[in-house]
Amino acid sequence: MTFHTADLSDGFPDKTRVPEPLFTNYGGRVRLSGPVATVRVRDDNVLVREALETVPEGTVVVVDGGGSKRCALVGGNLAKTAAERGLGGIVVNGCVRDAHELAALDLGVLALATHPKKSAKNGTGERDVPVLLGGVEIAPGEYLYADADGLLVSPERLL
Numbered sequence: 821m822t823f824h825t826a827d828l829s830d831g832f833p834d835k836t837r838v839p840e841p842l843f844t845n846y847g848g849r850v851r852l853s854g855p856v857a858t859v860r861v862r863d864d865n866v867l868v869r870e871a872l873e874t875v876p877e878g879t880v881v882v883v884d885g886g887g888s889k890r891c892a893l894v895g896g897n898l899a900k901t902a903a904e905r906g907l908g909g910i911v912v913n914g915c916v917r918d919a920h921e922l923a924a925l926d927l928g929v930l931a932l933a934t935h936p937k938k939s940a941k942n943g944t945g946e947r948d949v950p951v952l953l954g955g956v957e958i959a960p961g962e963y964l965y966a967d968a969d970g971l972l973v974s975p976e977r978l979l
């Protein structure tokens with residue numbers, strides 16, 4: 821689906837919220853969009869994997885990693901799973917790794933930075949809770965749209 825976040829922002833000023841522009845797209849697809857599922861973790865990606873393996877096709881998985889720059893929460897394997905399952909994309913308030921693999925996938929993967937270190941695997945965290953991303957709260961079921969200009973969220977589907 822082709823859309824431009826600038827047009828969505830202009831067209832739906834009362835519905836759209838724009839987080840601070842902190843994110844870089846490390847995936848091979850410029851656009852990502854879809855209904856949001858959320859995960860809140862701290863340097864542990866077991867629940868991230870669980871979400872990527874189980875949410876419905878088209879879902880954008882938003883990972884609130886607390887902005888941690890201590891490890892990567894998503895790498896090439898998890899992103900490949902997401903791409904193969906036809907997810908809408910991944911947004912990580914934290915780091916990703918295997919940048920060369922992410923760039924080859926037909927999937928948008930937004931993150932703050934890259935990091936070579938893997939995360940813990942203890943399974944701590946929460947799923948399906950409101951999360952804070954770039955100063956904006958995002959609730960499960962809201963809609964996220966991102967392109968080369970950035971990302972925005974809306975309580976309802978815009979397209």
Ligand SMILES: O=C([O-])CC(=O)C(=O)O
Pocket residue numbers: 865892893894895896897898899917918938939
């Ligand atoms: O397993 C992990 O921690 C993340 C990772 O490297 C991958 O998805 O390939």
